[in-house]
Amino acid sequence: MNFADSEEMFLHLCARGATLTDHLESADAVLINTCTVRDHAEHRAISFLGRLMKWKRENPKRIIIFAGCAAQRLGKKLQKRYPFLDIVAGAKSIEDFPTLLDKSGLFSPAGQVIPPAPNLSAYTTIMRGCDFKCTYCIVPSVRGPVKCLPAEMILKEIIEKAARGTKEITLLGQTVNAYKDGETSFADLLYHVSQVPGIERVRFTSPHPLYFTQDFLDVAKRCPKIARHVHIPVQSGSSKVLQEMKRGYTRELFLEKIRALKDCGFSVSTDIIVGFPTETQEDFEQTLSLVDEAGFMAAYCFKYSPRQGTPAAQMQLLPENILEKRLSILLNKVRGLADVSYQAQVGTVQEVLVEQPGKGRTSSNYWAKVDASCPIGSVIKVAIEKAEGTLLFARNL
């Protein structure tokens, strides 16, 4: 999501004459787009800001823009602590970003925006914000309630991207499958996007387990262009902890949803939090057993991080050594998942979208090495002959 927001902000800078550079020394401006979902992410952004102090001192005309969720959370406090900051642009007001740029008087007036050619694989934001209130999560307070973009606008953007060479679209939203615009549901939108000429593959992230309904499965069955991979954060394998997290589902319901998706050919990856304040050893073991049962292709594991203002931040923290120990046990368990799921692909026939010379991804999101002569952007049918670590070796059919 931040990647897509950065692209959007960059377009507004482009309209005011900016171009991209990889070298800090030759830059006139730096845009830092930040995350605050865990303390560590926020820390990294702020320490980078600290390092920019010297860069700014060397030439006070240089511009620093601090944007995104940490900017939203810390707001004015930041400008007090770092007076050399030129613009603070919180995540809630990304629509106001052009106004902020103009008000600052630091950029020339906006001209026509000529977007750079979109990537073969591009993102499209379809909704912002979140209406859930998971007790550990800061997102609703920094991104605000759900706002769905009009379906017509989304389709127009995707048609334009496809006409300029995009083959794969990833629809983005905090609870992306809760999308609704009037009569258009998420399943309807997926269907329309998969029908756009030139689009070969449609992905989306991140869905909420509760919104995986039959109409999604029906549309997936009808549209092979809907990629057979979903990333569904489970967060915990204990129904008790899930309830305390206010996730809205039980372990059993989650496993039921996964089963239905797998029966439809989907591979599944997930996010897991360890060390939620009320997590007992028994709860943690339930998370371990859920990983065994669910058959994820990958799991991103995080140590619980208290976020100011969230209900869970009022609770007594577990001792750090317990958090560390649980994380390391879980990481050990999930390390093997990728190898197992890559091996399971051997002997199957897959379609690969070639994204780089001699390399692409299957619909279920596995990387595959293909014949170097396959044109980039093409979709080819292959037989998977072997797997080494996280790479499949494919033969053209």
Ligand code: 5AD
């Ligand atoms: N502590 C640790 N992990 C968190 N996440 C969200 N909030 C927290 C928190 N307070 C994780 C969740 C989510 C992912 C993006 O970050 O697993 O799915």
Ligand code: SF4
């Ligand atoms: Fe946070 Fe829960 Fe919303 Fe996800 S669904 S963004 S975890 S509040």
